[in-house]
Amino acid sequence: MTLGAALGLTPLLSPHNLVVVSAIALLNVSVGGAVIGMLLFTPVGFLLDPVFDYVGATLLGLPWLRGLWTAVYNTPILALSNFNNTIVLGSVVCWAILAFPIYVASRAGVVRYRSTVGAKVRNSRYYKAIAASRLMTVYRLLRPE
Amino acid sequence: MMPDRRPWFRWKALAPLALFFAFVAVLWGLFADSVLRRSLQEAATQVLGTQVDIGWVHIHERRAGVEIGELAVADPFDPTRNLIEIDRIRLVLDPRPLLEKKIVITDLAFERIELFAAREKPATPVEGGLAARTSTMVDQWRDRFGEPFLGMSAVDSIRTLVLDPSQLASVAAAERLMRQTDSLGVLAADGLAALGLDSLVAEGVALAERVARADPGRLGLSGTRALVGDARSVVNRLEAAEEALARAETAAMVGVRMLTDGIEDVERARTADYRRAESMLGLPDLDLPSVGGALFGQVSLSYVQRAVYWAELARRYLPPGLRPRVVPGPKRLRAAGTDVRFPKEDHVPSFHLVRGEASEVGGDTAGFRHRLTVTNISSEPALVGEPAIVAFSRLTAGTETLGLDAVMDHTGLTARDSLDFRWVGVALPAFALPGTPITAQPGAGRVRLAASVAGDRFFASWTLEAPEVTWLVDSASANPAAAVLRRVLSGLTGLHIVAEVAGSFDAIDEFSVRSNVDDALARQMKALAGELLATGQERARAEVDRVSRPYLESATSRAADESVTIRQAVREWQARLAEVRSRLEEEVRKKTGVLGGLIGM
Numbered sequence: 001m002t003l004g005a006a007l008g009l010t011p012l013l014s015p016h017n018l019v020v021v022s023a024i025a026l027l028n029v030s031v032g033g034a035v036i037g038m039l040l041f042t043p044v045g046f047l048l049d050p051v052f053d054y055v056g057a058t059l060l061g062l063p064w065l066r067g068l069w070t071a072v073y074n075t076p077i078l079a080l081s082n083f084n085n086t087i088v089l090g091s092v093v094c095w096a097i098l099a100f101p102i103y104v105a106s107r108a109g110v111v112r113y114r115s116t117v118g119a120k121v122r123n124s125r126y127y128k129a130i131a132a133s134r135l136m137t138v139y140r141l142l143r144p145e
Numbered sequence: 146m147m148p149d150r151r152p153w154f155r156w157k158a159l160a161p162l163a164l165f166f167a168f169v170a171v172l173w174g175l176f177a178d179s180v181l182r183r184s185l186q187e188a189a190t191q192v193l194g195t196q197v198d199i200g201w202v203h204i205h206e207r208r209a210g211v212e213i214g215e216l217a218v219a220d221p222f223d224p225t226r227n228l229i230e231i232d233r234i235r236l237v238l239d240p241r242p243l244l245e246k247k248i249v250i251t252d253l254a255f256e257r258i259e260l261f262a263a264r265e266k267p268a269t270p271v272e273g274g275l276a277a278r279t280s281t282m283v284d285q286w287r288d289r290f291g292e293p294f295l296g297m298s299a300v301d302s303i304r305t306l307v308l309d310p311s312q313l314a315s316v317a318a319a320e321r322l323m324r325q326t327d328s329l330g331v332l333a334a335d336g337l338a339a340l341g342l343d344s345l346v347a348e349g350v351a352l353a354e355r356v357a358r359a360d361p362g363r364l365g366l367s368g369t370r371a372l373v374g375d376a377r378s379v380v381n382r383l384e385a386a387e388e389a390l391a392r393a394e395t396a397a398m399v400g401v402r403m404l405t406d407g408i409e410d411v412e413r414a415r416t417a418d419y420r421r422a423e424s425m426l427g428l429p430d431l432d433l434p435s436v437g438g439a440l441f442g443q444v445s446l447s448y449v450q451r452a453v454y455w456a457e458l459a460r461r462y463l464p465p466g467l468r469p470r471v472v473p474g475p476k477r478l479r480a481a482g483t484d485v486r487f488p489k490e491d492h493v494p495s496f497h498l499v500r501g502e503a504s505e506v507g508g509d510t511a512g513f514r515h516r517l518t519v520t521n522i523s524s525e526p527a528l529v530g531e532p533a534i535v536a537f538s539r540l541t542a543g544t545e546t547l548g549l550d551a552v553m554d555h556t557g558l559t560a561r562d563s564l565d566f567r568w569v570g571v572a573l574p575a576f577a578l579p580g581t582p583i584t585a586q587p588g589a590g591r592v593r594l595a596a597s598v599a600g601d602r603f604f605a606s607w608t609l610e611a612p613e614v615t616w617l618v619d620s621a622s623a624n625p626a627a628a629v630l631r632r633v634l635s636g637l638t639g640l641h642i643v644a645e646v647a648g649s650f651d652a653i654d655e656f657s658v659r660s661n662v663d664d665a666l667a668r669q670m671k672a673l674a675g676e677l678l679a680t681g682q683e684r685a686r687a688e689v690d691r692v693s694r695p696y697l698e699s700a701t702s703r704a705a706d707e708s709v710t711i712r713q714a715v716r717e718w719q720a721r722l723a724e725v726r727s728r729l730e731e732e733v734r735k736k737t738g739v740l741g742g743l744i745g746m
Binding site: 013025027046049050056060061070072073074075079080087088 | 151152153154155156158159161162165241244245246247469474475479480481482483485486487489
């Protein structure tokens with residue numbers, strides 16, 4: 001869910017999200033959780049854009065970081081990251097700060113879900129219908145082992 | 146409890162991930178051209194502040210090249226035509242800077258260039274764009290300098306003029322003078338009364354008679370001494386009164402001078418009233434500078450506006466120095482934010498057009514040849530270290546009919562630009578003379594626009610030479626001044642205008658327009674309007690005099706009378722005091738001649 005939050009909080013069509021998508025696919029994490037994280041945090045990202053803009057503009061304007069940004073801006077491949085954009089930089093930094101709280105909260109949420117309504121959902125007709133479909137076969141490929 | 150031994154990686158997801166990237170690549174192949182076309186179109190429209198249309202774009206990934214087709218840039222100041230149309234542009238990019246998201250165009254070639262072609266649909270104005278902002282700025286200059294030809298509508302008639310006293314400054318001044326006169330008269334009278342001169346003079350006269358009648362033998366020594374003491378005391382008081390009167394006279398003279406000044410103020414106010422009444426009649430102003438600016442200021446500014454537009458464009462997008470630059474971020478569903486560029490020495494700029502060239506020969510009917518060279522256009526000129534140069538020429542039968550040379554040196558901290566635009570031997574567009582029913586058709590002529598910019602300061606000069614100018618007159622106009630203007634213009638074999646503008650981008654300091662029409666027109670107009678002007682001036686003065694004369698005469702005569710009265714009163718009192726004092730002294734001297742030693746006088 002934390003990696004999914006990155007897709008939701010930061011502009012989706014940014015190069016760093018290719019890394020995030022690759023990480024979601026290759027790391028042994030729940031793709032379903034990532035999708036839920038993305039869906040949950042996309043509206044939050046839209047709402048927080050002014051905050052991201054402020055954070056990004058502040059960071060890009062810090063004189064003691066100018067050397068770093070100049071290096072990033074003029075380094076091949078790294079320059080494609082769009083980190084010179086206030087929204088991209090601000091949202092990535094904010095996500096990095098929020099990543100651990102999101103991880104802890106989502107983990108607690110999953111435990112609570114399983115202990116309360118999880119069994120009921122698994123026994124529902126809709127869940128069983130989806131579990132029997134071909135969609136589940138694709139999902140199983142990406143399910144945590 | 147067994148430790149959690151779940152693997153970190155999910156290798157079996159490699160295949161779906163590869164499929165995902167392949168899908169992204171397919172999307173790129175399918176839509177990259179149209180996405181780039183739209184992005185380029187939007188960006189160019191925003192940058193130029195005028196509608197830019199691009200028919201198609203094709204990306205050549207293997208050759209690091211791009212082809213742009215059917216490019217049309219609308220004229221920023223005339224939405225019905227295109228400034229330029231280019232059939233095909235071929236760009237060759239340096240691939241390495243692309244990894245730094247920088248665009249370096251090493252070669253640029255154009256195919257078929259068309260200038261000033263009519264548009265099928267008028268261009269959509271770009272709100273808040275550079276062209277709109279430049280227009281607003283030049284409109285402000287126009288309001289300040291390009292006054293309409295005010296005299297034209299007024300030469301044939303003089304409006305009726307009926308004034309009332311409250312409109313005239315001279316009446317107000319006269320009333321003020323009368324109030325001053327009244328208060329000065331009261332003050333002078335009060336001042337004289339406060340001196341108690343009447344009683345003092347009476348006392349002096351009575352005492353002088355007493356002294357004259359007195360017999361020192363009967364009064365005795367002590368009686369005579371007391372009488373002489375009384376006389377001496379009155380003489381002292383008379384002397385003191387004379388001094389006080391002298392001071393009162395000085396003060397009164399200040400007041401009299403104020404009244405004299407007040408009379409002059411009234412005269413000045415009357416002169417101002419004459420001018421105001423003349424302006425109410427709408428009498429024409431036929432000074433030479435106003436004729437040139439009024440007739441040709443608008444057309445001059447419309448050409449100068451183009452120079453300002455391109456200079457402003459260069460100033461904005463070719464900034465000097467290497468400081469970080471903030472530009473709007475890319476448009477997306479989310480907020481765009483801003484991009485901060487961090488140029489670095491010895492690195493390539495974000496955008497650099499190294500060289501572009503086009504040479505095109507027109508068809509048999511056109512018989513022209515275009516040549517365009519563009520060098521070193523860059524978003525960070527300081528990194529390139531060489532000025533940007535744009536040169537365009539259109540040769541018709543071997544002669545240049547259109548030429549443009551622009552050098553933009555933004556490599557240092559102060560940007561320096563120069564522009565030279567020439568348009569020779571082609572039909573120049575017609576333009577209306579503002580405030581008149583006349584349109585000028587310059588025909589084949591020559592236009593030259595030269596501009597230079599250093600930092601925020603700019604200077605531009607515009608010249609038009611039209612040896613075979615013709616004038617279209619709206620025959621519906623019955624204005625005799627228009628007839629004079631037409632007669633003056635028809636007598637001219639050609640038209641020659643020189644306009645000069647100097648200032649900063651925020652405010653214009655100087656704007657002058659001279660033409661061969663100015664002198665002849667002003668002379669003729671003055672001759673026509675001379676009699677009417679004299680009549681108008683006479684009528685204005687008569688009306689002012691009619692209304693203000695009673696007030697002025699009353700005020701000035703009262704002021705003059707009061708001055709005389711005050712002076713006269715002071716003189717009379719001075720004479721009486723002196724007379725009483727001398728008589729008293731004489732009488733005392735007579736009586737004390739014998740006993741003077743005894744009584745100590």
